[in-house]
Amino acid sequence: MNKEWVGGHNTAISWQASHVEHHITGREQGRVIGGELLDRVASADGIGWGALLCAPFVGSFLGVVVRRLPEGRPIGWVRSRCECCGVVLRVRDLVPLYSWFAGGRRCRYCGHRLGWFYPAIELSAVAVALIALAADGGQRTWLDCLLGWWLLALGWIDIRRWLLPDALTLPLVIAGLTATAVVEPEQLSDRALGAALGYLSLRMVSLLYRVLRGREGLGHGDAKLLSASGAWVGAIALPQVVLGAAVSALSAAACLRLAGVRLGAHSALPFGPFLALATWLIWLLGPFFT
Numbered sequence: 001m002n003k004e005w006v007g008g009h010n011t012a013i014s015w016q017a018s019h020v021e022h023h024i025t026g027r028e029q030g031r032v033i034g035g036e037l038l039d040r041v042a043s044a045d046g047i048g049w050g051a052l053l054c055a056p057f058v059g060s061f062l063g064v065v066v067r068r069l070p071e072g073r074p075i076g077w078v079r080s081r082c083e084c085c086g087v088v089l090r091v092r093d094l095v096p097l098y099s100w101f102a103g104g105r106r107c108r109y110c111g112h113r114l115g116w117f118y119p120a121i122e123l124s125a126v127a128v129a130l131i132a133l134a135a136d137g138g139q140r141t142w143l144d145c146l147l148g149w150w151l152l153a154l155g156w157i158d159i160r161r162w163l164l165p166d167a168l169t170l171p172l173v174i175a176g177l178t179a180t181a182v183v184e185p186e187q188l189s190d191r192a193l194g195a196a197l198g199y200l201s202l203r204m205v206s207l208l209y210r211v212l213r214g215r216e217g218l219g220h221g222d223a224k225l226l227s228a229s230g231a232w233v234g235a236i237a238l239p240q241v242v243l244g245a246a247v248s249a250l251s252a253a254a255c256l257r258l259a260g261v262r263l264g265a266h267s268a269l270p271f272g273p274f275l276a277l278a279t280w281l282i283w284l285l286g287p288f289f290t
């Protein structure tokens with residue numbers, strides 16, 4: 001894995017933090033790193049700020065994708081309607097975040113109470129852009145955001161529907177290989193190998209699980225998502241994506257147990273959101289171990 005590509009920007013933070021004072025406390029070091037990250041956001045160039053300003057609108061679009069794609073409903077060229085009264089929504093009803101808050105969280109036409117879904121996904125898209133800016137400082141912000149937003153939609157659909165649609169996973173494989181071919185062509189063979197190994201390894205785990213437990217443990221979508229992950233972060237980082245996803249899934253299960261949710265041997269969590277999270281973090285920060 002080329003450190004300069006995925007992790008080079010963070011080396012500067014850790015270097016600076018470790019050289020400010022040799023014996024500063026962890027809290028002070030955290031403050032130095034936090035200040036450095038905020039500086040990066042504040043000093044972002046026009047491209048970085050462009051991504052941040054587009055983020056709420058992208059989030060709004062992702063909301064449409066998450067709701068309509070699993071149902072096979074068209075995504076483009078169809079006017080948005082209130083899902084209760086069916087009224088065609090106007091431009092002022094579709095301004096990200098603003099319309100939801102200004103309308104008192106209700107449809108302006110029928111008074112139907114609107115859920116948290118749209119503001120939540122719009123704010124998540126803004127968070128993706130902010131994290132990308134803080135991690136990258138504007139160098140590859142659009143690429144970071146593209147991957148982050150794409151994975152956000154995939155993870156959200158998997159949480160809602162237990163589904164990772166081919167219409168999102170397969171183009172993400174192609175997007176990863178295309179981005180590599182343009183940005184870092186010498187890494188193309190590693191990314192292509194990553195895409196192949198990502199798919200084959202999870203398919204084998206899935207088959208093994210079915211033989212041993214007599215039921216489906218991992219879906220085909222998870223294998224396709226790991227293939228996309230390999231296309232973006234490469235074959236060498238792939239085991240760490242799986243490890244990161246497994247650790248975060250186990251942590252989530254432990255949190256659910258602590259919150260009083262009963263989980264048994266037949267309980268399951270969608271794996272896609274954890275694969276998506278691990279992929280994006282390794283893309284942004286570089287592999288955890290080299």
Ligand SMILES: [Zn+2]
Nearest residue numbers: 082085107110
């Ligand atoms: Zn309505």
